[in-house]
Amino acid sequence: ELPQNWEVRHSRTYSKDYYFNTLTKESRWDPPPMGENERIRASHLLIKHKDSRRPSSWKEMLTPHLFSLSLPQEKILRTKEEALEILKRHQKRIETGETTLSAAATTESDCSSARRGGDLGHFERGQMQKPFEDAAFALEVGQLSEPVFTDSGVHLILRTA
Numbered sequence: 001e002l003p004q005n006w007e008v009r010h011s012r013t014y015s016k017d018y019y020f021n022t023l024t025k026e027s028r029w030d031p032p033p034m035g036e037n038e039r040i041r042a043s044h045l046l047i048k049h050k051d052s053r054r055p056s057s058w059k060e061m062l063t064p065h066l067f068s069l070s071l072p073q074e075k076i077l078r079t080k081e082e083a084l085e086i087l088k089r090h091q092k093r094i095e096t097g098e099t100t101l102s103a104a105a106t107t108e109s110d111c112s113s114a115r116r117g118g119d120l121g122h123f124e125r126g127q128m129q130k131p132f133e134d135a136a137f138a139l140e141v142g143q144l145s146e147p148v149f150t151d152s153g154v155h156l157i158l159r160t161a
């Protein structure tokens, strides 16, 4: 059995079989391992903090700062610890069924995916920051992660496919 999009082909030049990926057009002599280019789908709720790689978000722009200069992208000032506390409150509300990850992400996530209920679409290994990828690929479909830290901030991840 081969991962999705891979098939066995025969090389007449070398008179031996090889493996061809009909999607990426890649060819290999050795069979690709199962689960290597597995694609999953996930949504997330991201709470950023002052040390995030991009410490600003659509939400900060909408928060009316009466007396501060309305800079194009307000800087997020909360600490990483404060971000974790905020995320843990959302985690509890989702785990108790009081809300859903999608509803919480829509209003609370600092990622632009908030407008899609946190949906990041399908992705393979190699696309997301490693801590996020490892956590997402370890989830069963329908399972919610514990808080995950990346350079973006602190995430809750729900694997959806």
Ligand SMILES: N=C(N)NCCC[C@H](NC(=O)[C@@H]1CCC/C1=C/[C@H](COP(=O)(O)O)NC=O)C(N)=O
Residues within 6 Å of the ligand: 044, 046, 053, 054, 111, 112, 120, 121, 123, 127, 128, 129, 132, 150, 151, 152, 153
């Ligand atoms: N394929 C899809 N849908 N988009 C490309 C994702 C690129 C990827 N992004 C991430 O790893 C962060 C952590 C997990 C989700 C994610 C979302 C970030 C978080 O916000 P930011 O730190 O960028 O301001 N917003 C968008 O990229 C990366 N390699 O940087």
